[in-house]
Amino acid sequence: MFSKSTYHLILALFMLVSFSKCSKKNENTPPSPPPEKPKPIKLALIDHTNGETPFSDSIYLTFSKKIKVNYIKSNYQYCITDDMGISYTSDSKGFKFKYSCAELGRTYPFEYSVTDEEGNTLTNKINIDFFTNRIQFDGFSVLNTILSPDNKHIWLTLTNIEDVNRFVSLSTDSLKVEFDIPVPDASKDISYNPYNGFIYISSFYHPQIFVFDPIAKKLVKTITLNILPEDNETYPAIFPADIRFTKNGFGIVNLNSEGSAGINWKIIDSTKEDTIYYGSEKDGTYASIGQACLINDSTQIMGYSGYLRKIVVIDQVSRDIIKTFESPIPVTYTPYFKVSTKNNNVMVYGNGVAFMNTKSNAVHNHHNEGFFPWDFSYRSNEPNHIFGMENQHVILFNYLNGNKILSYPLGITPTFTYMTSDGKSLACAGIEGVYLFSEKMFTGGSDR
Incomplete structure (x- = not known):
């Protein structure tokens, strides 16, 4: 056994050696780098709004730093205004202005110049839209359009000079294309059938109606309109125009006659696989129902009878005209x-x-x-x-x-x-x- 004094001597020597090793180890460790200085923020436009009205300062430009406006000017050569109502945002990182020359639906070019607190100047050009959203179909024209019953979709038909035809669905909130389906012919009308949820598109040139399922996103059938015994033999009414359906599957379709100005309406019955026929009688009351529309919770169809020169109402239960009344405005053509x-x-x-x-x-x-x-x-x-x-x-x-x-x-x-x-x-x-x-x-x- 070591004496007490010897033990303390050994302990002191051990601590001295350990300290020496630790010191050498620390000598080999590089010093910590100094903290990085924050990178300077570059002056930049980070956001802007579209114009809302031409009469209020609704256009906002937002920047990365506090700024002072040197100028904002319009580059639209047909209307230059000096009164743009410039005012700063509360944090001085942006400003708003108006453009009284604006017309809704157009896009206008502007040029701005701003300077930050360090003296950096940013000058640039920007286009401002006076609409919320837009979609254009290059080379195509919109023929017909309707809103879906839930208002979530815009359904439209398109055509171009090469007779390429399309049935397109857009989301109402963003105008995003949901589907784009070929159609065999240009359309004269597009209609929604609440009975089966299908879309009916009448052909512009042929005695046909194209039926689409907007959920399955496909053409489900083509209805060919045949000559009925009650039709005029020389000028049969077989070329479809506008179509309207009530809730229970009863509908009407206006039909043109090739080579004649005559138009008749017939029943289209979705409860019988879209069978098309005349009603109980064929007389003058079956001349076309112009500008047919759904009323009273889609249980009746209202339109203008050129033969009767009155507004008429057709009921989905009786499947015939149940009421007529005078137009509340003077009529020289179909209202x-x-x-x-x-x-x-x-x-x-x-x-x-x-x-x-x-x-x-x-x-x-x-x-x-x-x-x-x-x-x-x-x-x-x-x-x-x-x-x-x-x-x-x-x-x-x-x-x-x-x-x-x-x-x-x-x-x-x-x-x-x-x-x-x-x-x-x-x-x-x-x-x-x-x-x-x-x-x-x-x-x-x-x-x-």
């Missing part, structure tokens, strides 16, 4: 109809516009200033309002008191226009393509 998806109101328009109830036939009001109605407004605070076009302006109009709520210049000419039933979007289709406008683009005015 058009636009039915509300929220209630029993309908617009009747042609030589002026009237607003009536399909249950009572009561006429609410007339408007004879020559604007073209688009659709009812389905926004919650606008129960008696419609959108339309007048003198190349979008109009929001209260049809009970005749007041215009707003008027915005329009840079496109839509053929088909729909407001979604939730009131959030206005969809327009025409030669220029399909446009989507957010409802917030149509705010303003005092009479709501």
Whole structure:
């Protein structure tokens, strides 16, 4: 055994050797690098909004750093304005401005110059859209379009000069193409059948109707229209035009005659595999039902009888005309109809516009200033309002008191226009393509 003093000596020597090894080890370890300095932020445009209205400072440009605006100017040579209403965002990292020359549906070029706090200057060009979304079909024209019953899809038919024909589905919220299916012929009409969920497209040139399943995304059958015993032997009515179906599968189809101006309507019965036939009698009342539309929760079809010179209502149960009444507007040609998806109101328009109830036939009001109605407004605070076009302006109009709520210049000419039933979007289709406008683009005015 070691003495106590010897033991302490050995322990001291051990600690000295250990410290010496540790010191040598630390001598070989490189020192930690100094902390990196933060990289300077480069001045850049990081986001921008589209224009909402031409009358408010709705265009925002957002940058990576605090900035000062040197200038913002339009490069659109046909309209230059100095009043662009520039104002900064609360963090000074952006600014907003307006462009009073804008027309809804167009794109405009701008140039901006900004300088940050370090003296760095950024000058660049940018295009600003005055619409929410758009899709164009190069070389193709839109022939017909409808909204799906749930308003989630826009169904349309297209054609081009080479007679290539397509049936396309777009998502209503983004205009994304959901399917694109070939169609054997150009279309004269497109219609949804609530009985079986199929889409019926009438041929422009042949006695045929093409039936598509939008869920399976395919053509399921082709209906060939044959001459019926009741048809005129020389000019049989076999070329389909517009088609409308009620909930229980009963429908009507207007049919042209080759070489004749005559048009007849016949029954198309989806409960009998889309059999087509005349009703109980064939007389003048079977002359065409112009601009046929669905009313009263898709249980009846309303249209204009040129033979009777009255508006007629056909019921899905009796499968015949159950009511006729005078048009609430003067008629020199077949009037058009636009039915509300929220209630029993309908617009009747042609030589002026009237607003009536399909249950009572009561006429609410007339408007004879020559604007073209688009659709009812389905926004919650606008129960008696419609959108339309007048003198190349979008109009929001209260049809009970005749007041215009707003008027915005329009840079496109839509053929088909729909407001979604939730009131959030206005969809327009025409030669220029399909446009989507957010409802917030149509705010303003005092009479709501």
